Every structure is written in structure tokens, then in C-alpha cells.
Amino acid sequence: MRIYVCVKQVPDTETKLKLKEDSTGIDVAGIKWIMNPYDEIAVEEALRIKEAKGGAANVTVVSVGPKSRITDCIRSALAMGADDGIAIDTAYEIDPFATAHLIHAALKKETSVDLILTGKLAIDDNCSSTGQALAEYLGIPHTSVVSKLTLQESGALAEREVEGGSREIVELRLPCLIAVNKGLNTPRYASLPGIMKAKKKPIKECTGSELGGDTFLKIKYSHFQLPAEKPPVKLIQGDSAQQAKELCRLLKEEAKVF
């Protein structure tokens, strides 16, 4: 079985964000990059599937972006136990649709693809688009926000969260794409031997322009802005009863929530 996991590097949430002076983007200097937490869950799931099959699977990690960043990200997945990687280097800004197109082009060159796993969204842009677009380009079914996954003879059985906390059980024919949610598993930490081994595992390198370039870009961000400075909190004084009364009054009369 050939499993592909799409991973992305994102700024650590703790990182303080600065904008470029001309507001065309964020200042990436000093940012600490981490693997998107949902993608880590996808890597873990792929490894567990492989283990459940007694090793009879190959886990390939795919990433699109600036070379150094994606190589780091792929190496950390290889250190967790993935077998090999595909790095698609893009020097330009990309969007989920261009990303999906490039991964599609790269996967077309692979002998076979049985299962694609990825995170339900990346915590930097929160788009949750790449997986679905990739599935459509490949002509395979997808499901997202998956918190339980079982592989069967005929396909994949996925449990996903839908509106209002309801859960849906969906069956998909293979090959398919599954975008995973929290709760599916707890990703392992890379072991020291794992990190050492990862250095020797193969990463296929290609560039975005070889695979079609930026002609697939659909959206672009401009006019970046930091949120308006919030006025300081209004602390409500008095005993609990007075505080409760005053808060209701403020919400009604000042904030006009009601």
C-alpha cells in the first residue's frame, strides 16, 4: 500500500507576528517554524496504518514551499518514521489551489497512490482547501475533519464531526483522501535513532516551475493589517451581585448586545 501524507510548515503560534513595512505580507525573520499540528496527526496515522500491516506499506511525505522550510518539515516526518519524501520547492507565494496542483502533478509521476492523508487545515491561513482541491484534481473521493479511521478491504471507513457536534460515518472507495482532525491519535515524538536515520532517507526534489509553476494561483493576499489596538479592559468593581448587575447593564446599554 502506498500512502502519501501532505505536510506544511507554519509559524509556531507563540511567535510574535510582525508585518513587512509595505503591508504586503508578514516579516518572516525570526519566526519559529513547526509542522502544522494537524499534519503531524496525519503522519502518525500513516505510520500506524503501516505498522498494523506489519510494515507492508510505504509512507511518503510531500511538502510544497521554500526549500529549506519544507526540507525541515519532511525530515521531521521522516524522523517520526516515514519512509521517503517529495519536496516541491517554490520560491514564490503560493495558495491552496496552486499547492494542490503541484502535488497533483508530482503524484501523477508516482506508480500508484492508495491513500492520501493530510491535516484538516493549516493553522497559518486556516483555509482547509488543499486536500479537497487535490482530491478533485485527482478525481478521488475525500472526507475531512476525521477523528476515527478504519481501513477495510473495499475502502476507508471514517468518522467525522459535522455541525452541532454530530458525527457522521462515511465510507470511501480507495484511493481516497482523508483530512484529519484532533482526537484521531496522539503523534509520537521522534526518537534519537529516528532522527539519525532520517538524515539518510531519500527526498525527491523538484521545483514548482518544473511542475507547472504559478499559473495555478487563484488567490493572493494584500493590505495586511494588525488588529486595531483594543481599549483596555473595563474591570467591574463591587461585590459579586453588584458586578453581575453592572455587567448586564453594560452589555445591554453600552455594548448593545441585547
Add this chain to the structure above:
Amino acid sequence: MPRTLVFCEYDNLGIKKGTQELLTLVQKIHIDSFALLLGNNGFNFAPLIEQLGTFGVKNVFVCQNEILKYYNPESFTQALNLTVESCKPELILASSSMMAKDLFPRLAAKIKTGVVSDCNSLEITTEKVVVTRPLYSGKCTAQVDFLNSPIKVVLMRANQLPIEKAQTPSSPKVNTLSLPPLDLKTTVKSIVQGTVGKVDLTEANIIVSGGRGLGGPQNFKLLEDLASVLGGAVGASRAVADAGWVPHSLQVGQTGKTVSPTLYIACGISGAIQHLAGMSGSKVIVAINKDPEAPIFKKATYGIVGDLFEVVPLLTEEFRRILT
């Protein structure tokens, strides 16, 4: 003005609020527009169509088929594609719901265009469509420009736009679409109902959220009481979702839901950056915490430094008094 298609979501109570906001906008700016309803064979759409009329909708597309009974990305993509071919929109609007965020990227890929989700402002003029959305967990916002996108697809977050009925209701013209037979590779096997009839956090206008300060699952009742008086929903921090006090579907934050209510009341939540990532888009934030140094106070509009076990029941009483 761009010819616009509004994808309508509904539940037992009728057209959902997120959709109503979009219908209001479209009607106010006198755009050439269409509304789309998808559902099962035999489903009675008449009440929904009448409700669309109260928003001045003139044209409705209805597509009914047993494979549209439950959301299925394949059948819904096909139904939308069919609608797009018939009404040739330049702009598609939908609420940025969990369903829409799953569906529209697939549709966009099919019709070779792009989609922007989670938008928090939308302006439509004769020359252009200007949308903005938050990025990097709400640490900044940016304008989104469409490139090579013949059709712009915009998913708006709920609670961003006003809801107003048309002065004179219309009786919409109904166009029916029929879906050809499809070989679906996806099947919905079963649905386990969660909190039936409750609004989803992402759509709720008021959220009462609880953290570790609640001390245990049994105390969430306090928040449920307050939420029910306010007509709101209950949310939670990751600490309590991970502890199993509440289902994960209630978790707000970077690895939970991103919410944008008018009022967010955080009770016994410290305000970790990952929690703020999910709720800083709320219009009014109230923090109730016994620690005056808790970071949540930096984001809050109003704060009460105090014991939530004392304050929350009193708040519930006071709201019950002034709201009913």
C-alpha cells in the same frame, strides 16, 4: 454588479442565520441574484422558499435527489456545478460553515477557480468584490485578491453582517434542476446526532465558554443555564476538552473551532494564546476569572475579577430578570 449565487443552508428551524446575512446583503445592493436549495426527493421546500421570499429573493434553484439527503462532497459538488452551468454566476456566496468549508474547495477545483473562507468583511461594488479574512490565528487580517478566477467564491463567517427582511416580500420563481445518475465513491453510512437542535459554535451569536476553573464536568451546568437564558451555546478550552469534561466539538481555539460571536463570555479560562486564536474575532468579550493577572483580561472588553461559582449564577438570574 456581479451576478450572484447564494448557497442556502437550512435546518429544522429554516434558513440558517449565516445564509440570512448573505441574503440581506444581496437584497440591499440590488444585485442580480439566485438562491440555491439542495435536498432529498420529496422534501417540502415550500416553507423555505417562502422564507427566501421574505428576503426579497426573486430566483431560486432547487435540486432534489436522494443522494442530496445528507451532505456528500461528490453529489453536492455535482449539484453545484450543474447550478453554476445554468445560472452562470460571477460570484458565489455561502456561510463559512463546516459543510461549506469541506464542499467549496472541491467545487472551486472543479470549476477552475479559487475560494476564500472565513471572511470577516465583504464589499460588493460594480467594479469589484473586496473581501478580508483573518490570518495567522487572528494575529492579522489581509485583503484577498482573486487571480485567474472566473467565478469568485466567498465564504463569510457568521455574525458579521446584519439581518433584515425586505420591505415587501417577493414570491420567488422556482427553477428545478435534476441531477443525472452518479457513481458515488463516497457513502454516508450513519449519523450520530450530537447536541440536537443546538446551534453550532461557529454560528452561535452568544457563547458562554468554560475552562479548568470550572473544576469538573458537573459544573458545566452553570454555563448551560446561563447560555440557555441568553439563547447561546456552550464552548470550552482545550484543557477541559482533553480532560473529557466536554466533547471535543465544543473546543474553541487553534486546534478547535474558530468562532465569531457577538458576545463571548470566558469563565475560568486563562486566555492562552492558542485559545485566543479561536475567539479573538468576537465582538464583545467578557472575562470572569479569579486571577487578575490572567492573560484573558488583555483581550476582554469587560472583566470581572472574581469567583465564577458566585458570579455566574448571579449573572444568570440578572439576565433572566432583564431579558424575560
